[in-house]
Amino acid sequence: MSLTTPRPRVLDPLDLLGLDDELTGDERLIRDTVRDFVGKRVLPQIAAWFEAGTFHKELALELGELGLLGMHLEGYGCAGASATAYGLACRELEAADSGLRSFVSVQGSLAMFPIRAYGSDEQKATWLPRMARGEAIGCFGLTEWDFGSDPIGMRTTALRDVNDYVINGSKAWITNGGIADVAIVWAHVDPQPGTPATGSDVRGFVIPTATPGFRTQNIERKMSLRASVTSELIFEDCRVPVDAMLPGVSGMRGPLSCLSEARYGIVWGALGAARACYEVALDYAKTRVQWGKPIAAFQLTQNKLVDMALELQKGQLLASKLGRLKDAGELLPQHVSLGKLNNVREALAICREARTILGASGITLEYPIVRHMNNLESVLTYEGTSEIHTLIVGQAITGHAAFT
Numbered sequence: 338m339s340l341t342t343p344r345p346r347v348l349d350p351l352d353l354l355g356l357d358d359e360l361t362g363d364e365r366l367i368r369d370t371v372r373d374f375v376g377k378r379v380l381p382q383i384a385a386w387f388e389a390g391t392f393h394k395e396l397a398l399e400l401g402e403l404g405l406l407g408m409h410l411e412g413y414g415c416a417g418a419s420a421t422a423y424g425l426a427c428r429e430l431e432a433a434d435s436g437l438r439s440f441v442s443v444q445g446s447l448a449m450f451p452i453r454a455y456g457s458d459e460q461k462a463t464w465l466p467r468m469a470r471g472e473a474i475g476c477f478g479l480t481e482w483d484f485g486s487d488p489i490g491m492r493t494t495a496l497r498d499v500n501d502y503v504i505n506g507s508k509a510w511i512t513n514g515g516i517a518d519v520a521i522v523w524a525h526v527d528p529q530p531g532t533p534a535t536g537s538d539v540r541g542f543v544i545p546t547a548t549p550g551f552r553t554q555n556i557e558r559k560m561s562l563r564a565s566v567t568s569e570l571i572f573e574d575c576r577v578p579v580d581a582m583l584p585g586v587s588g589m590r591g592p593l594s595c596l597s598e599a600r601y602g603i604v605w606g607a608l609g610a611a612r613a614c615y616e617v618a619l620d621y622a623k624t625r626v627q628w629g630k631p632i633a634a635f636q637l638t639q640n641k642l643v644d645m646a647l648e649l650q651k652g653q654l655l656a657s658k659l660g661r662l663k664d665a666g667e668l669l670p671q672h673v674s675l676g677k678l679n680n681v682r683e684a685l686a687i688c689r690e691a692r693t694i695l696g697a698s699g700i701t702l703e704y705p706i707v708r709h710m711n712n713l714e715s716v717l718t719y720e721g722t723s724e725i726h727t728l729i730v731g732q733a734i735t736g737h738a739a740f741t
């Protein structure tokens with residue numbers, strides 16, 4: 338038995354179990370680099386950007402320079418980072434704002450990933466290096482006004498005409514749409530009139546946004562993800578060569594595999610937004626005095642803070658496990674659903690609880706909480722709503738599909 342008194346270990350209130358201590362040196366470097374970048378470049382201005390409803394396009398080049406665009410992909414100027422490193426970057430970006438993380442997720446997981454996984458050599462060489470540098474911005478068009486959770490019924494069509502496809506239809510709620518240089522667009526190819534849509538004829542197209550017949554219209558008056566561009570994509574006899582089609586995938590497997598990639602980033606990202614709110618609430622509780630003492634000294638406030646810290650740790654354990662599964666090539670879409678369902682739901686609950694700790698001050702943009710809360714309402718809905726992820730996990734554990 339040692340005669341020396343063990344040095345008392347102090348809990349880190351932001352990481353009770355010391356989970357970040359398990360990160361490798363490279364992963365810590367990525368975490369710290371992104372934290373430093375958002376601290377200097379984004380946090381001082383994000384409330385104003387959110388209020389004005391603007392996304393600063395020049396950030397793309399800076400994010401590219403940091404190697405964060407398509408960072409989990411290999412080759413073509415992409416960093417080839419581990420799933421955990423990519424998750425950490427998402428977490429630290431979203432600690433600043435979900436709009437920033439959305440930009441990076443869409444660029445890397447929804448636009449670059451399908452080109453990398455399913456594109457021709459020419460598509461990869463044309464787009465990926467520029468997209469990795471942030472010189473070209475991508476978007477992903479799956480959702481339509483009338484087809485959200487159930488995209489198979491999409492009305493956008495691509496009809497073959499000699500050496501071209503002619504695309505007609507529209508896509509709604511498309512992140513980066515109005516600032517994109519290239520769109521990955523999913524459409525029914527040569528649908529047979531009167532035949533029910535099964536999704537097997539869905540194909541992806543890589544379409545430069547300057548193509549005649551392609552225009553965009555931004556969706557305004559959003560109260561969520563205001564520092565992010567969300568748009569409608571409109572195709573009116575938009576003619577693209579046959580080699581604009583992604584040759585490597587057909588059917589709904591194409592868009593769904595991209596969504597699985599992006600949802601993985603959300604599992605981590607939501608923790609960043611939640612941590613930011615918890616941190617603000619903890620600081621505030623220690624300094625705000627009511628009834629002659631800091632509100633942190635009241636049992637009810639401590640109950641809130643402890644629950645928040647606990648859920649953050651549980652969410653982090655879940656995200657870290659998914660990261661290890663992804664790196665081992667064992668991550669299933671159902672695992673990702675489990676992670677997105679839990680971490681976004683709990684992140685939103687943490688933000689709302691943090692807001693109560695700040696009382697009236699919690700509703701202003703002086704603090705980040707109400708901005709994160711509003712942003713997470715979009716995160717709860719996009720990339721599969723919490724109801725849809727519940728149904729995916731429900732099917733996995735019961736064997737019954739309850740979607741219809």
Ligand SMILES: Cc1cc2nc3c(=O)[nH]c(=O)nc-3n(C[C@H](O)[C@H](O)[C@H](O)COP(=O)(O)OP(=O)(O)OC[C@H]3O[C@@H](n4cnc5c(N)ncnc54)[C@H](O)[C@@H]3O)c2cc1C
Binds near residue numbers: 443479483485722725
């Ligand atoms: C800010 C923002 C950015 C987005 N970016 C993109 C993008 O870049 N690309 C893209 O393609 N899409 C994007 N989307 C669209 C997003 O993916 C859809 O909003 C989402 O899939 C839900 O579709 P919906 O809004 O039409 O809701 P609906 O599908 O109409 O659902 C409405 C409600 O009904 C519930 N519901 C639906 N089906 C069932 C069921 N079977 N059982 C129980 N409940 C059900 C849903 O869970 C939800 O609560 C974005 C959305 C937002 C808000």
